[in-house]
Amino acid sequence: MISTATRAMRREGFTPAQRDNILDGCCHYCGTAFPSEVDHVIPWSRGGSDDLENLVAACYRCNRDKSDLTPEEWAAARAGRGAAWPPPTREAILLDLTAGLVDDADAVHAAVSDETLLDSLVSYVDQVHRHGEDRDRHAAMLAMIHAAGGASK
Numbered sequence: 641m642i643s644t645a646t647r648a649m650r651r652e653g654f655t656p657a658q659r660d661n662i663l664d665g666c667c668h669y670c671g672t673a674f675p676s677e678v679d680h681v682i683p684w685s686r687g688g689s690d691d692l693e694n695l696v697a698a699c700y701r702c703n704r705d706k707s708d709l710t711p712e713e714w715a716a717a718r719a720g721r722g723a724a725w726p727p728p729t730r731e732a733i734l735l736d737l738t739a740g741l742v743d744d745a746d747a748v749h750a751a752v753s754d755e756t757l758l759d760s761l762v763s764y765v766d767q768v769h770r771h772g773e774d775r776d777r778h779a780a781m782l783a784m785i786h787a788a789g790g791a792s793k
C-alpha cells in the first residue's frame with residue numbers, strides 16, 4: 641500500500657527522483673500506464689523488505705485489489721472469484737465501461753458509481769489526453785465521465 645511504501649522510502653532515504661524511477665513505466669501487474677503507487681511485491685506486513693527489488697509501480701486498482709497478499713495468493717484469489725489474470729488495464733476497463741454506452745450516461749454512472757474509481761478513471765483519461773494519444777476519443781470519454789459523475793452530485 642502506498643502509505644507503507646512511502647514510509648519505507650522515507651526510512652530508506654529515497655529521493656523523489658528515485659521514487660519517480662520506480663513509477664516510471666507501467667503497473668507491474670496489469671500494465672496500466674501512469675501508475676501512481678508503489679507496492680511491496682511481498683507485503684511489508686508479511687515480512688517483505690523495503691529493498692528496491694521488492695518495490696514496484698502499481699496502479700490504484702491493483703494495489704487495492706492485491707492488498708496484503710503475495711502475488712501467488714492474489715492470483716489464486718482472483719481465480720477463485722472468476723476475475724481475469726493478469727488484471728485488466730485501466731484502459732481496458734474504461735473501454736469496457738464505455739463501449740456501447742456513449743449514449744447512456746446513466747449506465748456509465750452506474751458502472752463507475754464508486755467515486756474513487758471515478759476519480760482514477762477521470763485522472764487516467766486526463767493523463768492520456770495530455771500525453772496526446774487519440775485526443776478526440778479520450779476527450780469525448782472524459783466529458784462523458786464528468787457528465788456521469790456530475791449526475792450523482
Ligand SMILES: [Zn+2]
Binds near residue numbers: 668670671702703
Ligand atoms: Zn495494475
